[in-house]
Amino acid sequence: MPEGHTLFALARDLHEAFAGTRPVVTSPQGRFEAGAGEVSGRELLHATSRGKHLFLEFDGERWVHVHLGLIGTFTVDAREWTAEAAAVGAVRMRMATDEHVAELRGPNLCAVVTPEEVTAVLDRLGPDPLRPDADPDRAWARISRSGRSIGELLMDQAVLAGVGNVYRSEVLFRHRLSPFTEGRAVRRASWRLVWDDLVRLLPLGVATGRIVSVEEQVLEVEAALGRGERPRLTERTSAVYKHAGEPCPRCGSRIRTQVVAGRNLFWCGRCQRRR
Template identity: 45%
Template sequence: MPEGHTLHRLARRQQRLLGGQVVAVTSPQGRFANEAAILDGMVFAGAQAWGKHLVQSYRPAGSRKRADERLVHIHLGLYGAFTEEPTPMPDPVGQIRMRVVGRDVGIDLRGPNQCELMTPDQLDALVGRLGPDPLRDDADPAAAFRAIARSSRPVGALLMDQKVLAGVGNVYRAEVLFRAGIDPMRMGKSLSRNEFDGIWHDLLDLMPIGVRRGKMHVVRAEHDRGAPSYAPDRPRTYVYRRAGEPCRICSTPVLTSVLEGRNLFWCPTCQG
């Protein structure tokens, strides 16, 4: 499942490609046909991300009223993806849930977990259920620390809980805990505010790199040596997907386990 930086990168790109344009919206697959008919011919007003949720906004030409706004909430899930084509776009192939076509480019959405119209009030309710997103200027890290500080769940699980912290997925979870030297199985309430602040500021450093580059970069320059440990299309990491391989710092074999249904990776020495 894409982590938060991917959704922010997609939102910014869609804003650049389509922002301010009257667009044609269809649903070749048919599952979003009624909603697409409402949006067809509107102006693509913008796109934003909150954690792993992307929201597109549409308005009638000439209107700037929030009451006239139509929102599309998209959660890609495990299999969803956007693709782009210059206009005129080729005929649809496969299960395209939504097609949005502007002047010079069109965007197809396939296989999302969710693609639905949403009112502004519903968006407010969704955002209210999410923890702070490190990639948003309006994020309040204190809210995440309050949730962590009163929990007996492992901090490794809490960082993945979107109600606690929005946008962090398995890779960033594993890597920021390694970089902080924190055992992922520690109870959340054992984490000090200074330790949490270190994690938060590390996310503030690392996640924008993912937005800019389109890929994660989590290994410090002084530790980035040797051949990649797995497929070249995977990010270079300290521990993520390196089970059994030597830690880049201390050479202890990296451990793996399953925590609340997700694979967990850590170094028992550096994070002991």
């Protein structure tokens, strides 16, 4: 489900399946009919992501800009599975070659845009921890000047791109940071630890398709990937997210929840005390 790691993996899968091909693009649901007609039969040059945004670059300076929102899904399958996959839901965009088919359902946004519009979107996004060239100081410049809480700032895609509601709660827990600390009260060293942790965690999300943030599991996944094995995840993969009322895995105090920046935030009131 869609935080930055989902979009990164999706861009990778779409690129592998379709880059260099001329897929037939349609909109069975009808709401992307004109856009589909504009790109259908053109060569797909690149599929990339930035934060939670997905971009498909087609020949002729036509880009498809997709945002899954909360409920969108985008599947990429080998051709023979398509009939089954198409049976469920309204498909906003369908992209097909002889080899592969991709189906987009329930996105917040799916539109054909110009290169200038792509640039405009990228310009208002903060650094994405999944990109090697991302600059954490750009995020720090905003955080260190802000009177908003770090719990709000982490969700602001203009501050940094790709972190969503799960990674927000989990990364704050991992660093014992109170979600309610003002940005300007966060120490630079703390921010760098958070950033470096996201740089470590998000690729594990890409590799496993799940958000793994409990340290023992993080280590297991890293070890499995290091051995070239597929990690198996059984136990709970989040420390505090969606565990309101349960004991904190670190100190046993009750995990709390509160709506911050419009979404349910989870934290331990003892481990993550405000300084």
